[in-house]
Amino acid sequence: EAQVTQNPRYLITVTGKKLTVTCSQNMNHEYMSWYRQDPGLGLRQIYYSMNVEVTDKGDVPEGYKVSRKEKRNFPLILESPSPNQTSLYFCASSSQGGGQPQHFGDGTRLSIL
């Protein structure tokens, strides 16, 4: 089954404790992206990757890091989480090229205390 898998689904942690949210896709997609969803703001792009070793900032990259060492994986790293990063996070992937729909994971709800 074609899917984007995120882990963990839920995480409560404390300010400053480094965490990683993993994302894996099994569709051989070149393009992967991370979004955060906040009430009234829709989804905003954090980082994206056009292919292995090619990443770039989205609209709200501050406080986040990513890496793309393999085509299927695109982890999101919060080196020193803060309460304003409490949010619902989604990973997505798509084939390259205009108009390709993105496939989304089920989301990771992060709470930073």
Added chain:
Amino acid sequence: AQSVTQLGSHVSVSEGALVLLRCNYSSSVPPYLFWYVQYPNQGLQLLLKYTSAATLVKGINGFEAEFKKSETSFHLTKPSAHMSDAAEYFCAVSPSGGYNKLIFGAGTRLAVHP
């Protein structure tokens, strides 16, 4: 910069009534347009997409949307609402030219009551 405006953060309809969710985009060049649906505790699922073929696009679950360039709109409709349509709906635009970035509207939460 491109943007997407969804009019109405909450829409409530009766079961069997017409569903109309509004979306306007800002772009000088017709972009790619999408509607996604999000059910509780789930990710986003593609409803339909416009990629410059037919202006009336049919999607899943009986939804359709019409691209109107003169109005820069891409409103989502369904003739008869079902209880299972209750969810949050997002309109999104992707710049043309091979770039996959999605810019989302703020979302519209649809409630369907008996």
